[in-house]
Amino acid sequence: MTEASTTSRPGLVEQVIRRHPDPVSVRFRGLSDRTIAWLFISPTIVLLLAINLFPLLWTVYLSFTNYRANRPNAELRGMGTTYYEQILSDPDVWESMQATAHFVIATIAIETVLGFAIAYLIDRKFRGHAFWTTVILIPMMLPPAVVGNFWKFLYQPQNGLFNAIVAPVLGVSPGSFQMLGDVQLAPWSIIIVDVWMWTPYVVLICLAGLRSIPDYLYEAAEVDRASPLRQFWSVTLPMALPFIMLAVLFRGIENFKMFDLVNLLTSGGPGSTTEVASITLKRAAFESWRTGYASALAVILFVTVFGLANIYVKALNRVKQR
Amino acid sequence: MPALSTAHSVVAPSSTSRWIAGTIVITYAVITMIPLVWIVLTSFKTPPDSIAYPPKVVFEPTLEGYCNLFTTRTRQPPEYIASLPPAEDVCDEIARSRNMVIAGPSNVVPRFVNSIVIAFGSTFLAVLLGTLAAYGFSRFKVPLKDDLLFFILSTRMMPPVAVAIPIYLMYRELGLTDSRLGMILLYTAVNVSLAVWLLKGFIDEIPREYEDAAMVDGYTRLQAFRLTVLPQAATGIAATAIFCLIFAWNEYAFAVLLTSGEAQTMPPFIPFIIGEGGQDWPAVSAATTLFLVPIFVFTILLRKHLLRGITFGAVRK
Numbered sequence: 001m002t003e004a005s006t007t008s009r010p011g012l013v014e015q016v017i018r019r020h021p022d023p024v025s026v027r028f029r030g031l032s033d034r035t036i037a038w039l040f041i042s043p044t045i046v047l048l049l050a051i052n053l054f055p056l057l058w059t060v061y062l063s064f065t066n067y068r069a070n071r072p073n074a075e076l077r078g079m080g081t082t083y084y085e086q087i088l089s090d091p092d093v094w095e096s097m098q099a100t101a102h103f104v105i106a107t108i109a110i111e112t113v114l115g116f117a118i119a120y121l122i123d124r125k126f127r128g129h130a131f132w133t134t135v136i137l138i139p140m141m142l143p144p145a146v147v148g149n150f151w152k153f154l155y156q157p158q159n160g161l162f163n164a165i166v167a168p169v170l171g172v173s174p175g176s177f178q179m180l181g182d183v184q185l186a187p188w189s190i191i192i193v194d195v196w197m198w199t200p201y202v203v204l205i206c207l208a209g210l211r212s213i214p215d216y217l218y219e220a221a222e223v224d225r226a227s228p229l230r231q232f233w234s235v236t237l238p239m240a241l242p243f244i245m246l247a248v249l250f251r252g253i254e255n256f257k258m259f260d261l262v263n264l265l266t267s268g269g270p271g272s273t274t275e276v277a278s279i280t281l282k283r284a285a286f287e288s289w290r291t292g293y294a295s296a297l298a299v300i301l302f303v304t305v306f307g308l309a310n311i312y313v314k315a316l317n318r319v320k321q322r
Numbered sequence: 323m324p325a326l327s328t329a330h331s332v333v334a335p336s337s338t339s340r341w342i343a344g345t346i347v348i349t350y351a352v353i354t355m356i357p358l359v360w361i362v363l364t365s366f367k368t369p370p371d372s373i374a375y376p377p378k379v380v381f382e383p384t385l386e387g388y389c390n391l392f393t394t395r396t397r398q399p400p401e402y403i404a405s406l407p408p409a410e411d412v413c414d415e416i417a418r419s420r421n422m423v424i425a426g427p428s429n430v431v432p433r434f435v436n437s438i439v440i441a442f443g444s445t446f447l448a449v450l451l452g453t454l455a456a457y458g459f460s461r462f463k464v465p466l467k468d469d470l471l472f473f474i475l476s477t478r479m480m481p482p483v484a485v486a487i488p489i490y491l492m493y494r495e496l497g498l499t500d501s502r503l504g505m506i507l508l509y510t511a512v513n514v515s516l517a518v519w520l521l522k523g524f525i526d527e528i529p530r531e532y533e534d535a536a537m538v539d540g541y542t543r544l545q546a547f548r549l550t551v552l553p554q555a556a557t558g559i560a561a562t563a564i565f566c567l568i569f570a571w572n573e574y575a576f577a578v579l580l581t582s583g584e585a586q587t588m589p590p591f592i593p594f595i596i597g598e599g600g601q602d603w604p605a606v607s608a609a610t611t612l613f614l615v616p617i618f619v620f621t622i623l624l625r626k627h628l629l630r631g632i633t634f635g636a637v638r639k
Contacts, residue, residue: 030542040458051511052477055488126344145574159375257481298484
């Protein structure tokens with residue numbers, strides 16, 4: 001470069017420099033990469049710190065106090081770990097944890113089996129499968145609260161559509177059972193809506209898994225004269241497993257947090273048969289206004305979901321590596 | 323006979339198995355559509371028809387549900403109604419046939435406006451912040467990059483009810499309770515994690531050579547970002563924006579816990595559309611139908627990117 005600038009033809013040199021500005025001049029024109037990186041990333045981080053991390057820390061702090069949001073001026077006392085001990089030894093809380101676990105396990109089991117089956121069938125590539133796949137996916141995009149509210153109408157005991165369709169199949173009269181009011185049936189009424197809504201989610205992920213299986217594996221299995229059943233067990237299922245697990249992970253986290261559907265369909269009732277963790281939390285925080293207690297419960301829930309998700313992600317990675 | 327030529331190969335399913343698969347899938351699709359069809363049907367029923375036993379599939383369609391959704395009505399004696407000038411429109415007529423008079427507009431329009439303002443406002447901010455951050459994470463060496471990305475994702479794992487407690491207190495201090503600004507900021511924070519993860523995936527796929535070439539040509543990094551990366555990422559940005567829109571449009575937990583009037587969106591409002599003697603199901607269905615239409619449009623627009631969106635970019639197809 002320096003040699004070029006001393007030649008007797010400055011016009012050409014200028015042209016060359018303009019086309020290939022040297023790295024030093026690039027760095028001094030405009031901002032440095034490091035500045036840009038921070039300039040670009042920090043607004044997001046600041047927003048998340050303010051609206052996620054700070055509130056979380058505040059929750060942790062409140063969980064050690066007797067603060068009540070409806071009496072902000074009352075004297076604030078430290079409670080130590082009293083609330084944590086209370087919660088962990090409270091049979092009602094354990095019941096709500098159990099209700100949550102039942103709900104999560106039942107929905108995931110049904111959604112995974114049904115979702116994988118539908119995805120497998122779609123992957124047979126029948127005529128019009130693309131169109132019908134889009135149709136199947138619609139429920140998962142809908143607002144759970146708005147649609148859940150409508151299911152309440154479908155579940156009406158005497159004149160609801162659900163009873164009218166299901167009762168003849170079971171050979172009973174439509175007025176003989178109440179989906180939402182019955183202790184035995186209420187959990188199922190929520191599971192049915194959740195399955196209706198979220199099976200498409202599993203379908204979509206499983207479909208991606210099935211489509212990622214290279215044809216040559218099946219061709220090799222054919223050469224080995226593996227039966228279709230054998231092919232399913234030794235090629236299809238193992239290859240799709242990481243995807244199935246991913247779907248289970250996402251559904252598990254979402255359903256552990258489940259609030260919308262339950263709040264609208266049963267709001268925890270009848271009694272507390274469908275009181276999942278989020279509903280217990282809402283009742284403690286926004287109905288009885290025991291903010292300190294509710295904060296402790298929130299911390300416990302967050303640690304649980306975070307811990308479970310971490311364990312699961314590790315397992316998922318192990319499956320992927322295999 | 324060579325094994326490869328057998329017709330039952332999974333690589334190319336036989337026509338019988340295709341036919342059976344198609345029948346089952348279509349049956350499933352049709353069954354899952356029943357509730358949605360029922361919403362639309364109910365929105366065109368009269369209140370008595372909507373709760374008739376057995377449920378009515380064939381009925382005389384009416385706009386009563388839509389009229390009731392947009393108006394509030396008061397019951398009046400027949401003599402008073404008879405003394406009024408002739409009905410001005412179809413809603414007037416329906417109300418009078420039920421011995422009622424339209425008293426004024428309902429709250430549905432302001433709630434709908436809230437939904438639109440909050441959804442679009444938070445989407446705009448989330449996509450703006452998300453695009454910048456995604457570019458930063460995609461192209462530069464950022465210290466603790468993986469930890470920061472994980473932190474961004476982990477904010478999404480928190481149960482909304484748990485987050486709502488301190489947000490409620492914080493907003494009360496800041497005067498943001500039941501305000502559109504408060505909800506926009508909150509939804510932006512929730513959506514930005516999705517936006518960063520999705521957009522990082524999209525930007526990772528754009529070859530760096532384009533920017534390098536632009537910078538060799540004398541453009542600064544920022545100009546290169548604007549002139550080469552942004553146009554290439556346009557599809558990804560649009561898809562991300564639609565995902566953010568749908569989330570904000572559908573969100574219920576924060577809305578029901580943190581808003582009550584001024585900033586209330588449609589999801590917490592719809593369950594409280596009541597008529598005389600309980601929920602006015604045709605009006606609820608009318609609101610639901612109107613509220614779902616944009617989602618249908620968006621889902622069809624998004625169908626190629628759905629998978630990516632729902633897995634935070636983990637599965638890209």
